[in-house]
């Protein structure tokens with residue numbers, strides 16, 4: 001087991017309901033959209049540096065457009081003996097143009113080809129809603145440049161899930177979802193053969209999602225925090241831009257001084273300590289290392305971060321409503337009308 005300088009076991013794992021175990025500290029690879037040539041060339045080095053540092057979970061997605069580079073890094077890491085395939089947990093996500101059940105396997109095959117892998121450890125349905133696929137599975141765009149919603153596939157996320165279930169085994173070890181609220185989790189759990197192992201959602205001290213985390217935990221679904229430092233949402237979905245950032249919050253700064261560590265380390269330590277996975281992204285070698293050097297916060301300090309945003313004060317930084325025309329996060333009933341053509 002790799003122990004970082006502060007004593008935290010880097011490969012702290014959790015047993016998923018699929019019977020496989022997942023490293024709770026993952027490495028995020030989202031480089032923004034559209035992806036720039038410089039971000040593309042950096043991501044391979046970043047993933048390699050993360051693996052050399054001791055990260056044993058890489059989080060990527062078809063839609064990030066960098067699976068090729070992640071695959072090159074993994075291949076080099078295997079060849080150089082930095083890590084063996086069995087030791088690294090690779091998560092990728094089904095893009096929204098592959099939601100029609102007949103297309104799910106095609107999406108997974110494409111990800112595997114790009115990643116140069118025979119199997120991924122975890123396949124997540126990236127979003128509950130789907131886009132109309134173009135001839136090469138690129139989203140068909142409306143006149144306003146936004147992706148055209150595939151309403152039928154969006155309503156039938158259970159159908160997409162069943163097609164994912166059929167892939168569990170040779171190509172995919174565990175399956176899960178991302179950006180699912182309690183309402184959609186309920187419908188999925190009531191209708192699935194294989195329950196989701198993971199729900200990956202926006203989660204940080206400004207958006208702790210206490211109800212969702214509790215609800216998932218009670219049902220054996222592990223929650224993984226995307227954007228654990230507050231994220232870098234693309235302009236199309238960014239919201240609450242004037243709400244400040246958890247990295248700059250006075251409490252985070254105060255605790256960083258108390259523990260003689262960086263604000264990012266306070267936030268990420270809190271994330272792991274509450275039992276959620278975390279997938280921080282960085283392209284900076286020093287930050288990649290710092291983000292893996294985590295501590296155990298004293299109970300009272302943990303509680304202060306946990307209570308930073310009380311009920312009704314939570315600040316979400318991602319909101320897809322403007323982009324897609326309906327709410328996927330805070331719907332109170334499963335609003336089929338919102339997915340009406």
Ligand SMILES: NC(=O)c1ccc[n+]([C@@H]2O[C@H](COP(=O)([O-])OP(=O)(O)OC[C@H]3O[C@@H](n4cnc5c(N)ncnc54)[C@H](OP(=O)(O)O)[C@@H]3O)[C@@H](O)[C@H]2O)c1
Nearest residue numbers: 028029030178226227228229230231232264280281282283
């Ligand atoms: N499922 C989903 O829908 C979804 C959505 C969003 C993200 N994700 C996943 O979650 C991962 C993490 O989210 P994210 O990349 O949006 O945001 P994040 O990890 O919360 O934050 C990344 C940002 O923080 C900076 N940063 C990293 N370490 C830092 C440190 N120690 N001190 C100060 N700044 C630091 C990074 O800049 P530098 O690179 O310059 O260090 C980058 O600008 C993604 O990469 C992706 O894998 C999933």
